[in-house]
Structure formats: C-alpha cells, structure tokens
Amino acid sequence: MDLGDLRREYSRIGLKREELHANPMHQFGVWFEQACNSGLGDPSAFSLATASADGAPSIRTVLLKLFDEEGFVFFTNYASKKARQIEENPQVAMLCHWLPLERQIKITGRAEKISKMESMKYFATRPRGSQLGAWISPQSSVITSRRMLEGKLREAIDKLAGGEIPMPEKWGGYRIFPETIEFWQGRENRLHDRFRYRKQEPGPDWIVERLAP
Numbered sequence: 001m002d003l004g005d006l007r008r009e010y011s012r013i014g015l016k017r018e019e020l021h022a023n024p025m026h027q028f029g030v031w032f033e034q035a036c037n038s039g040l041g042d043p044s045a046f047s048l049a050t051a052s053a054d055g056a057p058s059i060r061t062v063l064l065k066l067f068d069e070e071g072f073v074f075f076t077n078y079a080s081k082k083a084r085q086i087e088e089n090p091q092v093a094m095l096c097h098w099l100p101l102e103r104q105i106k107i108t109g110r111a112e113k114i115s116k117m118e119s120m121k122y123f124a125t126r127p128r129g130s131q132l133g134a135w136i137s138p139q140s141s142v143i144t145s146r147r148m149l150e151g152k153l154r155e156a157i158d159k160l161a162g163g164e165i166p167m168p169e170k171w172g173g174y175r176i177f178p179e180t181i182e183f184w185q186g187r188e189n190r191l192h193d194r195f196r197y198r199k200q201e202p203g204p205d206w207i208v209e210r211l212a213p
C-alpha cells in the first residue's frame with residue numbers, strides 16, 4: 001500500500017470569525033454538541049499530552065466528563081504516569097479529534113486536581129464495574145499477569161458484596177484550565193481555517209487570532 005495515496009480533501013464547511021463566540025468555552029460547547037449529534041464514535045475521547053519536568057512527553061486517550069466556564073474535567077488514577085507528570089509539570093495539552101467532521105480542537109493549559117467532593121460526586125455515578133476497576137488497577141505500574149487483576153477483582157467483589165463502593169484515595173479528577181484553545185476546520189487545498197483564542201491576562205477576555213494552516 002502506498003501511504004502517499006491516503007489523502008482526502010476537506011471541503012465540508014468553512015469557519016468564519018464572525019461565527020465564533022467571544023467565549024471559547026461556548027464555542028467548544030457548540031462544536032461538542034455537533035460532534036455528539038454527528039454519530040462519530042466516542043466524541044468525548046481526547047488525547048492528553050503531559051511532560052515530565054525535564055520535558056519528556058507522553059500522551060494517551062482519556063474521556064472528557066465535564067466542561068464549564070472554568071475548564072475541562074477528566075478522571076484518572078492519581079498514581080498513574082500522567083498524574084506523576086502533572087505533579088512535576090502542570091502544563092498539559094489536549095486534542096479533540098473529530099475527523100468525520102474535518103475538525104480538531106487543540107487546547108493548552110494547566111491541570112489541577114479537582115476537590116475530593118467533586119470527584120466523589122462523579123465516582124458515585126460510575127457503573128459498579130468501573131468503581132471496582134479503580135480499586136484494583138495500579139494504573140501505569142508493571143504487573144505480572146491479567147490473572148492477578150482478575151483475582152483482585154474477585155476478591156473485591158466478595159469483600160464489597162452488594163455494599164456501596166467508596167472512592168479510592170488514589171483516584172479523582174483534574175480540571176484543565178485552558179490558556180489557548182484553537183478551533184481547526186479542514187478546507188480545500190490544505191488551506192484550513194484555524195482560529196486560536198488566547199487568554200488575556202489579567203482579565204476574563206480572550207484574544208482571537210487566525211493562524212496560517
């Protein structure tokens with residue numbers, strides 16, 4: 001197969017400055033809703049890039065569970081590799097890729113743990129199997145076998161039989177406070193539309209700039 005032949009033109013629609021909301025979180029809401037209504041798979045999945053203090057990057061997929069005026073919230077294990085990197089270096093990047101819509105959103109910002117109360121509220125809504133999984137998986141650690149995990153799951157099921165499953169100490173959410181949010185819409189001849197919102201400091205306002213494709 002010649003990978004050079006794997007290309008397509010992006011020509012669905014354009015993105016105009018006058019269509020953009022002054023607040024990028026509102027613009028995110030509009031695109032997120034369109035992604036959810038488009039039938040594309042896992043619209044809330046995004047790539048999360050973190051880096052250690054000395055700049056070694058790592059990236060993985062996580063699920064967006066909430067967004068509001070302040071930022072974007074995801075949940076994870078606080079002892080995972082991503083959590084360790086955020087501890088060392090809170091600057092992160094996230095990428096929502098909605099390729100069937102010929103769109104991506106690129107976000108940079110700072111990640112901070114959300115409050116325990118907020119995490120507990122969400123943990124209580126998770127399916128029981130996911131709650132148990134959070135207890136038994138030492139996320140990002142080397143383990144000996146899948147059998148070990150399944151054994152721990154059986155033990156946890158026996159121990160917690162029917163009762164409420166408390167939230168593990170090492171589990172919770174992060175909120176990414178955005179500093180830049182770029183909306184990217186694919187266009188013909190690779191002349192894509194790109195608009196980047198940049199947080200104006202101090203103050204609540206955002207500067208919008210068109211970037212070259």
Ligand SMILES: Cc1cc2nc3c(=O)[nH]c(=O)nc-3n(C[C@H](O)[C@H](O)[C@H](O)COP(=O)(O)O)c2cc1C
Nearest residue numbers: 045060061062063074075076077080081082083140
């Ligand atoms: C579609 C999808 C959704 C995922 N959602 C999450 C999530 O919300 N939180 C999480 O910790 N890991 C999630 N994962 C697993 C992560 O990609 C990753 O394997 C895990 O968090 C360990 O990452 P780390 O070792 O870099 O910390 C998801 C994976 C996929 C493919």
